[in-house]
Amino acid sequence: MTQAADCIIIGGGPAGLQAAGRLAQAGYHATVLEKEETVGGKLNKWDKLFPDFYDAKKLKKQLEDDCASSDVTLMTGAEAVKVEPEGSMWKVTVKDGRTLSAPSVLLCTGFEPFDATRKEEYGYGIYPDVISSVELEAMIGKGEIKTRDGRTPQSVAYIQCVGSRDEKTGNHYCSVNCCICAVKQCIEVKQLLPEANQYCFYMDLRMTGQHFEERYRESQEKYNVHFIRGRVSETALTQDGRIQVKAEDTLLSRPVKMTVDLLVLMVGMEPSPSTRHFAEELQMSDPYGFYLSQDHESDDNLTRHAGIFLAGSGKRPMAIPKTRKDADAAAWEIIRYLKQHTR
Amino acid sequence: MKAFGFNLQKTRTYEIDTTHSPCEELEHAVPSFRQCMFCGSCAATCSANSHIDFNILRYNLLFRRGTRQEIANDLDNCMLCGKCSLVCPRGVNTRAMIMEMRKELQTDRP
Numbered sequence A: 001m002t003q004a005a006d007c008i009i010i011g012g013g014p015a016g017l018q019a020a021g022r023l024a025q026a027g028y029h030a031t032v033l034e035k036e037e038t039v040g041g042k043l044n045k046w047d048k049l050f051p052d053f054y055d056a057k058k059l060k061k062q063l064e065d066d067c068a069s070s071d072v073t074l075m076t077g078a079e080a081v082k083v084e085p086e087g088s089m090w091k092v093t094v095k096d097g098r099t100l101s102a103p104s105v106l107l108c109t110g111f112e113p114f115d116a117t118r119k120e121e122y123g124y125g126i127y128p129d130v131i132s133s134v135e136l137e138a139m140i141g142k143g144e145i146k147t148r149d150g151r152t153p154q155s156v157a158y159i160q161c162v163g164s165r166d167e168k169t170g171n172h173y174c175s176v177n178c179c180i181c182a183v184k185q186c187i188e189v190k191q192l193l194p195e196a197n198q199y200c201f202y203m204d205l206r207m208t209g210q211h212f213e214e215r216y217r218e219s220q221e222k223y224n225v226h227f228i229r230g231r232v233s234e235t236a237l238t239q240d241g242r243i244q245v246k247a248e249d250t251l252l253s254r255p256v257k258m259t260v261d262l263l264v265l266m267v268g269m270e271p272s273p274s275t276r277h278f279a280e281e282l283q284m285s286d287p288y289g290f291y292l293s294q295d296h297e298s299d300d301n302l303t304r305h306a307g308i309f310l311a312g313s314g315k316r317p318m319a320i321p322k323t324r325k326d327a328d329a330a331a332w333e334i335i336r337y338l339k340q341h342t343r
Numbered sequence B: 001m002k003a004f005g006f007n008l009q010k011t012r013t014y015e016i017d018t019t020h021s022p023c024e025e026l027e028h029a030v031p032s033f034r035q036c037m038f039c040g041s042c043a044a045t046c047s048a049n050s051h052i053d054f055n056i057l058r059y060n061l062l063f064r065r066g067t068r069q070e071i072a073n074d075l076d077n078c079m080l081c082g083k084c085s086l087v088c089p090r091g092v093n094t095r096a097m098i099m100e101m102r103k104e105l106q107t108d109r110p
């Protein structure tokens, strides 16, 4: 078996591309295996990024350019299915049967949005105008927000923590990004639909990053978004085809009922199928199927296997800036490892 | 004889579809009204709240949600001392907010 690269990176999203670019800049050759026909991962599904409306396409291009101008091999349509040790190397098998080997492997297999049909009480997949935040993002990208039958929504409600902080779905954790994503989308929707009333149902608003709190404040001050503290208990379809939402307004200690034209579910982040697969195969899964790093405090890019590294949201929900810095850190750990073990 | 069953009170549910009217006038008169994040500092510091059933955050919320008439009389209990404005972390001019609400609801002490 010949060595394919210094490092095989599984997953060509922001983490994988960032790490590949950094390794190449330092003189190491990375091969990126991406299962889809195009790299970019979840960036392809996003139009603008919070909190500052950074253009997702522009960011993707920057990441791609970094890889193009240096020693990176991008293989698309190449789904890695197996990672196994082979002497002092790691062998990666691709779905079509090809194998590659390298002294190090970086797993950047990321997350997938929570499948909202599992929260049946919210009516996703049952009522046409209950959509996920991913679908709303596509509408925002097209610059047109419509109900399924072509009406312009007069009122839009958002439900936070769908598939997160919820024992019923088995996900006890917070997905970190959806609070600020809702604020971002509320602002964008208001820009497209200046007449619409918008309501955001939340349990806590977790504005943890720089400028997040300011954006939240702006969404109230400038875009008149109404935040209602309470978790929606159920939805129903009204006779005229709109969505009725029921919740407890926990600040008033009173039940609230309202009817909206569009209901947006802020879906959480779960491990992607590839993340679940490799976490299990390499016996380093946390209780939810995310990767477990060796030590989340000080060795967060290392795993229980020498030569297998981690970066990005395959470990836990994280936003893109953090993912990219995590990939930088992983690249540095890989270089350190390669120096000790190869040259 | 022991009575069976139970009586229903008027529903406590408030319905935003039927009650919500935008707070345009209030927002125009007191632009900082929109900035409230419902932290409760105003109510916590209010001397009226410590002694009688008077909660300025609650009235703020009920007004916002369009459930207005039920607060009209209560608002008159405010002494307009302005303590609430001093503690608000979002800079809401709560005193002006109360005066504007009184005006819009035509209470005895506008």
Ligand code: SF4
Binding pocket: A160, A161, A162, A164, A165, A173, A174, A175, A176, A177, A178, A179, A180, A204, A205, A206, A266, A268
């Ligand atoms: S970020 Fe916000 S919406 Fe998302 S899970 Fe955490 S608290 Fe819920």
Ligand code: SF4
Binding pocket: B035, B036, B037, B038, B039, B040, B041, B042, B043, B057, B087, B088, B089, B090, B091, B092, B094
């Ligand atoms: S102190 Fe200010 S922000 Fe807090 S509830 Fe009162 S008005 Fe709202």
Ligand code: SF4
Binding pocket: B042, B045, B046, B047, B048, B049, B056, B077, B078, B079, B080, B081, B082, B083, B084, B085, B094, B095, B098
């Ligand atoms: S102005 Fe009214 S609401 Fe504010 S602290 Fe004084 S009595 Fe309470």
